Amino acid sequence: APKTIEDVAMTTPNPDGQSPHLDGGLIMSIEEILDFHITPKQITNRWARVSFHVQDNGLHSYRVPVVTGEKQDDLAGSLTYLFDENEKLQRIDFLGFTHDPSTLIEVMKREHRMTKRPSHVQALYIKSQNKLPVSALRIIASEIISTSAPADPLEVRLELNRLHLGATLSDSFRALLKADKQGEQI
Template sequence: MFRRTVMFWVAAAASFGVPYSYYDPTVRETASSYWNKASQLVPSGEDAPAASIAGKDNPGGQNLVSAPSSTSATKPLGPPSAAPVFQQFDHFINFNASPRWIMETWPRVSTTLSDIRLEGLRVPLVSGSRVDDIAGSLTYYFDHEKVLQRITFHGTTGDERRLVAMLTEHYKFESEPNVAGSLYMVKWNGDPVSVLRVEPAPVIDQNVPHTRLKIDLEINRPSSYYALSPEMAKLVDHDKHAGRWGFK
């Protein structure tokens, strides 16, 4: 178990340049230290106990973070220098997140603009050490009223099924017939408004199974007027014209 855990953090650090090659180098610089701290919090590769996530029975003050329950901040446990560790995907893929909660949860946050309407807060993420955990770049986009309108993630995993199950349950993603990889969408009037793309990594090493799959995820707030970002819309359109989906 210990060996698998160590291999995951090494693999995550090695693969970090791929999903982060599009993004702010200041995030990339600190990712390795986040993962090292996270591996100390989950040394055995097991999920953290629910009681600790909820803030109970946590004498060490580890930064085990629960889901934000409202748009007000949920203050994380432990010092801000500790890497956040989440028990479930919906603890961080959550439209109740606020800018304050994000800044109090991650030790370092970079800002970015999606367009003139949305401001992004980008953080590095390693959700855990299981083969179906995810590692990469997580960005929250807020409107001028500080309401979260979009969540994006770009990174890797070894098994997408746990992420797909959460997105299907909470956000009504549906599988879209496609030629390569896996594609899941939420549509409005026939047009995709949220997308999960999963495809094999360019190089697959059986010794580092956590990096077998590449993930591109964008979720726009349900019942919002925001459509796909120009970047994701271009990617989806390219896939369609290449015959990868949209042929049913």
């Protein structure tokens, strides 16, 4: 019987449209799931459990559970893909946990040109366009205490927006950054 998350993912065929996996199956790299070329069909083919919502702003979202593995730098949480009326991916949100954010940080710096910003939180990386933040990675010490892990998990909040004229962070992420600046908890 499979013993680890990775074993279970390996025993389920990679998503091929015939066999969606509960947590997206075997994920080889973070970039694989943080890609603006992903389509709604790829999401429903890959994940067995997808929560669909229509947003007030005209976007529609697909939320899925994700576990990238069991190593310290792996991620566990929920991933939300937001599409416009033309099925073009506009925003990717991740809310979850990791024990070691270094791989995610490196991907954000390399692939999304985020830069570290001064902050009261553990780590804050932002991509700006026309001096306005358009994507952000926020890492804080988690309130969850793990008895089995050598270190407590860190809470990760990531928002990636497709770069276009007028692209901006969501209201909720901007409110979070504002509260961080004022030293509050949301």
